[in-house]
Amino acid sequence: MPLVEQVxxxxxxxxxxxTSSEDVAAAVWRAVTDMSAPAYLPAGADAITWLQTA
Known part of the structure; x- marks a missing residue:
């Protein structure tokens, strides 16, 4: 329980x-409609930040 409370x-x-639901929807739409979209498509500012630091 203390671990859960800390998290x-x-x-x-x-x-x-x-990341907002609009960010996710835009990424999904791009993945479906843009043939040049990359296989890994970050959705939202936090995913972009994580991708840049990973």
Whole structure:
């Protein structure tokens, strides 16, 4: 339980970029309609940040 509380508290304090449902919808639409879209398509600011640091 303490671990779960710690994780939840960390999520609540997170002020970094987030992904919205619109970001996901746009990425899915691009994947379906753009033949030149990459196989891995980040959806949202947090995914783009993660991809750049990974």
């Amino acid at each position: 939840m508290a960390g999520w609540q304090q997170d002020t970094g970029p987030n």
